[in-house]
Amino acid sequence: xxxxxxxxxxxxxxxxxxxxxxxxxxxxxxxxxxxxxxxxxxxxxxxxxxxxxxxxxxxxxxxxxxxxxxxxxxxxxxxxxxxxxxxxxxxxxxxxxxxxxxxxxxxxxxxxxxxxxxxxxxxxxxxxxxxxxxxxxxxxxxxxxxxxxxxxxxxxxxxxxxxxxxxxxxxxxxxxxxxxxxxxxxxxxxxxxxxxxxxxxxxxxxxxxxxxxxxxxxxxxxxxxxxxxxxxxxxxxxxxxxxxxxxxxxxxxxxxxxxxxxxxxxxxxxxxxxxxxxxxxxxxxxxxxxxxxxxxxxxxxxxxxxxxxxxxxxxxxxxxxxxxxxxxxxxxxxxxxxxxxxxxxxxxxxxxxxxxxxxxxxx
Amino acid sequence: xxxxxxxxxxxxxxxxxxxxxxxxxxxxxxxxxxxxxxxxxxxxxxxxxxxxxxxxxxxxxxxxxxxxxxxxxxxxxxxxxxxxxxxxxxxxxxxxxxxxxxxxxxxxxxxxxxxxxxxxxxxxxxxxxxxxxxxxxxxxxxxxxxxxxxxxxxxxxxxxxxxxxxxxxxxxxxxxxxxxxxxxxxxxxxxxxxxxxxxxxxxxxxxxxxxxxxxxxxxxxxxxxxxxxxxxxxxxxxxxxxxxxxxxxxxxxxxxxxxxxxxxxxxxxxxxxxxxxxxxxxxxxxxxxxxxxxxxxxxxxxxxxxxxxxxxxxxxxxxxxxxxxxxxxxxxxxxxxxxxxxxxxxxxxxxxxxxxxxxxxxx
Numbered sequence: 129x130x131x132x133x134x135x136x137x138x139x140x141x142x143x144x145x146x147x148x149x150x151x152x153x154x155x156x157x158x159x160x161x162x163x164x165x166x167x168x169x170x171x172x173x174x175x176x177x178x179x180x181x182x183x184x185x186x187x188x189x190x191x192x193x194x195x196x197x198x199x200x201x202x203x204x205x206x207x208x209x210x211x212x213x214x215x216x217x218x219x220x221x222x223x224x225x226x227x228x229x230x231x232x233x234x235x236x237x238x239x240x241x242x243x244x245x246x247x248x249x250x251x252x253x254x255x256x257x258x259x260x261x262x263x264x265x266x267x268x269x270x271x272x273x274x275x276x277x278x279x280x281x282x283x284x285x286x287x288x289x290x291x292x293x294x295x296x297x298x299x300x301x302x303x304x305x306x307x308x309x310x311x312x313x314x315x316x317x318x319x320x321x322x323x324x325x326x327x328x329x330x331x332x333x334x335x336x337x338x339x340x341x342x343x344x345x346x347x348x349x350x351x352x353x354x355x356x357x358x359x360x361x362x363x364x365x366x367x368x369x370x371x372x373x374x375x376x377x378x379x380x381x382x383x384x385x386x387x388x389x390x391x392x393x394x395x396x397x398x399x400x401x402x403x404x405x406x407x408x409x410x411x412x413x414x415x416x417x418x419x420x421x422x423x424x425x426x427x428x429x430x431x432x433x434x435x436x437x438x439x440x441x442x443x444x445x446x447x448x449x450x451x452x453x454x455x456x457x458x459x460x461x462x463x464x465x466x467x468x469x470x471x472x473x474x475x476x477x478x479x480x481x482x483x484x485x486x487x488x489x490x491x
Numbered sequence: 492x493x494x495x496x497x498x499x500x501x502x503x504x505x506x507x508x509x510x511x512x513x514x515x516x517x518x519x520x521x522x523x524x525x526x527x528x529x530x531x532x533x534x535x536x537x538x539x540x541x542x543x544x545x546x547x548x549x550x551x552x553x554x555x556x557x558x559x560x561x562x563x564x565x566x567x568x569x570x571x572x573x574x575x576x577x578x579x580x581x582x583x584x585x586x587x588x589x590x591x592x593x594x595x596x597x598x599x600x601x602x603x604x605x606x607x608x609x610x611x612x613x614x615x616x617x618x619x620x621x622x623x624x625x626x627x628x629x630x631x632x633x634x635x636x637x638x639x640x641x642x643x644x645x646x647x648x649x650x651x652x653x654x655x656x657x658x659x660x661x662x663x664x665x666x667x668x669x670x671x672x673x674x675x676x677x678x679x680x681x682x683x684x685x686x687x688x689x690x691x692x693x694x695x696x697x698x699x700x701x702x703x704x705x706x707x708x709x710x711x712x713x714x715x716x717x718x719x720x721x722x723x724x725x726x727x728x729x730x731x732x733x734x735x736x737x738x739x740x741x742x743x744x745x746x747x748x749x750x751x752x753x754x755x756x757x758x759x760x761x762x763x764x765x766x767x768x769x770x771x772x773x774x775x776x777x778x779x780x781x782x783x784x785x786x787x788x789x790x791x792x793x794x795x796x797x798x799x800x801x802x803x804x805x806x807x808x809x810x811x812x813x814x815x816x817x818x819x820x821x822x823x824x825x826x827x828x829x830x831x832x833x834x835x836x837x838x839x840x841x842x843x844x845x846x847x848x849x850x851x852x853x854x
Binding site: 211 | 570571574577578581582586610611612613614615636637638641643644646647648649650651729730814
């Protein structure tokens with residue numbers, strides 16, 4: 129089974145293809161886009177697993193291809209490492225030109241980094257994204273956000289640079305650690321809450337296939353999620369309006385992450401707890417019935433995500449939320465559901481409301 | 492006298508305003524664009540002359556404004572210096588946000604650098620360009636090219652990032668060294684040859700006003716040139732087609748520059764000689780009459796640009812041309828006129844043709 133989602137951004141449109149075995153089709157995709165050469169940018173966890181396969185595919189399609197591999201992990205996502213990769217890329221012989229394509233191979237970090245290098249080399253090279261984690265599949269694969277971290281904050285240096293195509297090979301999920309799978313599943317639940325109640329049904333019906341990494345189930349799941357992300361992104365490419373809906377669960381979730389420390393909680397767990405807290409804000413305001421919020425919590429639990437967390441410091445979490453980069457003039461901006469599948473942005477949540485729901489996560 | 496040229500790029504459209512005293516209007520322009528704060532990025536030659544005036548203008552318009560000043564000169568145009576400026580910008584307290592605007596104050600280097608910082612900070616901040624050299628006024632002010640150099644070549648790292656507005660204060664030309672003026676005038680002649688024969692008339696009629704820096708003449712001259720550049724850029728924002736016409740004079744000109752060394756020839760002089768050589772290629776092919784090429788040479792001479800250069804190494808210049816980053820699959824691509832105001836791209840010029848016209852520059 130293969131699925132294709134078209135991301136309609138006018139002259140920057142592209143297809144996201146999802147299926148088993150697509151790593152072997154990267155070469156043909158690059159050739160179809162009239163690339164003559166390709167630099168595969170990957171990291172030390174993923175390159176040993178798939179770089180050879182990708183390079184072989186590119187060579188078979190007639191491209192001159194080579195790889196550039198950087199140290200895996202978020203700490204590598206710096207302008208310094210980007211600069212080293214650019215040195216290697218720009219120093220390549222014979223010199224790269226506009227028909228050289230960047231292939232981003234790996235999870236979110238590899239995609240952000242390779243995308244940023246593609247965005248800035250020769251003022252923008254075309255790039256193909258080949259994500260290998262569920263989180264990258266359902267989130268970073270669509271929308272063209274690229275960038276690196278800065279000591280002051282994550283993703284503060286970067287560019288919007290849409291890929292020329294995305295190839296999601298569900299077979300790469302087999303090498304993904306289980307905890308990385310849950311990071312991606314939290315984003316799927318988020319997409320359901322902000323845009324598509326029927327996806328909650330899909331998640332409920334397919335827990336076994338998802339946790340068992342069934343290729344057809346994963347292809348379907350990823351296609352649904354890419355379509356949701358694509359719809360949001362095409363309506364708001366540069367994140368000035370409704371793209372902010374994608375922050376659902378993240379305002380409280382990021383603050384939880386910062387408060388307890390990145391090493392003490394997984395991203396997906398923090399976002400899951402953030403969604404629970406933000407849904408409880410909505411139920412507290414009478415915006416959604418308790419049973420809807422409870423249903424989301426049951427789905428999260430069935431997918432292996434925690435729905436409780438003891439020892440959270442509600443006062444500190446509130447303070448961190450006030451310093452969120454999405455806050456405007458000091459007001460906390462938060463996405464709340466008025467139904468599963470329908471959300472809006474609110475800037476009037478109070479300290480008391482937030483503290484109360486954060487404390488409820490400990491019970 | 493004030494002139495405004497609208498650059499029509501859909502959602503990325505902006506106005507280029509030209510006139511005397513516009514440095515004092517930057518604050519109002521930023522406020523009109525709903526900016527709350529502004530970082531003025533400038534360099535050590537220009538900041539002492541105009542930064543205070545710009546900061547005062549921003550403060551008077553109610554913005555919180557500060558400046559970031561880097562060492563003047565092309566050697567500063569590196570990713571390392573960009574990184575230092577980003578450190579200063581992202582470390583500012585209170586933290587910058589989407590309503591923080593970048594003001595680029597200075598010549599081409601300041602515009603390229605500040606524009607690149609604007610392109611990458613928070614994945615793209617809005618920026619106002621306030622060019623202070625004639626070359627930047629007529630060339631870099633329009634088109635959104637930003638970037639830094641790399642040891643391998645100039646402008647190899649960068650982005651297309653259109654400004655939100657451009658303010659060209661012709662009074663800043665009074666502090667511009669005369670040799671910098673000629674750099675800009677060479678670009679004006681180039682615009683005439685590629686798009687607008689009537690501008691040659693304007694140049695011929697206004698030599699005195701131009702070399703005397705008459706504010707009205709310069710306003711008119713810059714407005715004509717910005718309009719030409721804007722027409723080219725709007726037809727081809729990302730430089731895939733006719734924007735390459737702007738390389739007229741540059742294929743041979745850049746090769747001359749590289750061959751004799753950047754310290755031994757001014758950019759405008761090299762481009763002037765490049766245009767003469769490329770027009771002689773066209774006359775050699777019978778594409779334009781000799782008197783048209785001679786007229787262009789007379790205009791260049793009247794504006795103070797050299798029309799001869801002894802000791803050029805024609806063989807080396809040909810070799811350098813073959814390595815130009817615009818060359819495709821090793822073929823030299825060159826822009827030739829079929830009339831003054833009408834050019835096209837050719838990839839069939841031979842070594843003999845090029846050597847012959849380069850050698851003719853020595854006579």
